[in-house]
Amino acid sequence: MEFTEVRDVEGIARIAQYFSEVWNTMVDVLSTETLHCIRHAGGAVIGAFDGDRLAGATVAVFGPPADASVYSMIAAADPGVGLPLKLAQRDWALGHGATTMRWTYDPLVSRNARFNLVKLGAVVIEYTVDFYGPMRDGVNDGDESDRLTVSWDLTASPRPEPPGGPEGEILRTAPDGGPLEISDGQRIWCRVPSDVVALRREDPEAAAAWRKAVRGVFTDAFADGRVATSMSRDSWYLLERK
Missing domain, CATH: 3.40.630.30 (Gcn5-related N-acetyltransferase (GNAT))
Incomplete structure (x- = not known):
């Protein structure tokens, strides 16, 4: 190549x-x-x-x-x-x-x-x-x-993936009925669809519902001074304080 x-x-x-x-x-x-x-x-x-x-x-x-x-x-x-x-x-x-x-x-x-x-x-x-x-x-x-x-x-090395998955209290529910936002009091996890491109094609209304749900988590988290630092293999963002 x-x-x-x-x-x-x-x-x-x-x-x-x-x-x-x-x-x-x-x-x-x-x-x-x-x-x-x-x-x-x-x-x-x-x-x-x-x-x-x-x-x-x-x-x-x-x-x-x-x-x-x-x-x-x-x-x-x-x-x-x-x-x-x-x-x-x-x-x-x-x-x-x-x-x-x-x-x-x-x-x-x-x-x-x-x-x-x-x-x-x-x-x-x-x-x-x-x-x-x-x-x-x-x-x-x-x-x-x-x-x-x-x-x-551009001068830094990739950070290691954080151990473990989301843990703590479920704060919001996702459009599919599962957890959307989980917090342990310090960190926040936010779940997104595993394949939103396919979801848009198959069920546009469900994709739009996910958009608004995730928007709510992120806008609140960023207003609270957080940044997103990782994404798990099963589609969970990790949001931490700067």
């Missing part, structure tokens, strides 16, 4: 098409013109290539100068390519003087949460309600676009 900054017209067009295929939409997720502007302004469009096959791509721009940070706008990859692609993006950022990276993701997608918080060691620092407004791609259509913002210390 080769990870390369893409600068040519044909390569940029391939990446724009790849993003549209991943998000199952005929509308550009990021147009070729936008990608060219990002690259020309000093950002990076990085492609993962398995021979001639495009297996993943990610795009980043710089944050404010004083922050020594970059913002990852979008990433998509074939199975098994996500981690090395993200590490290639980290190497690019470090090589340009950045020490942190931020991006957003859907709080209900547990596999992304586990990748971000456990495999990379990022921390969720913000919850935003309906971040983009209505989205019309084949993955998010019909749902509100709540997003979590993660901050990744």
Whole structure:
């Protein structure tokens, strides 16, 4: 697998098409013109290539100068390519003087949460309600676009997974009748669906109920000065005080 900054017209067009295929939409997720502007302004469009096959791509721009940070706008990859692609993006950022990276993701997608918080060691620092407004791609259509913002210390190693699962008092019940929020008085755990993409497709009303339920836990927890630091294999977020 080769990870390369893409600068040519044909390569940029391939990446724009790849993003549209991943998000199952005929509308550009990021147009070729936008990608060219990002690259020309000093950002990076990085492609993962398995021979001639495009297996993943990610795009980043710089944050404010004083922050020594970059913002990852979008990433998509074939199975098994996500981690090395993200590490290639980290190497690019470090090589340009950045020490942190931020991006957003859907709080209900547990596999992304586990990748971000456990495999990379990022921390969720913000919850935003309906971040983009209505989205019309084949993955998010019909749902509100709540997003979590993660901050990744590019110089740190991934943190070890915390031992044990949720324990303590059940504070809220999930739409499926099981526990949603559990607290031991210090830590809070919040459960999300194991596969919200399939749930949206099969039962949009249930997915919308999960969105509002999880939103309530996170907005209260963040107002109380907490951050999300981990995601268990069975879809429980861990929220701890900063």
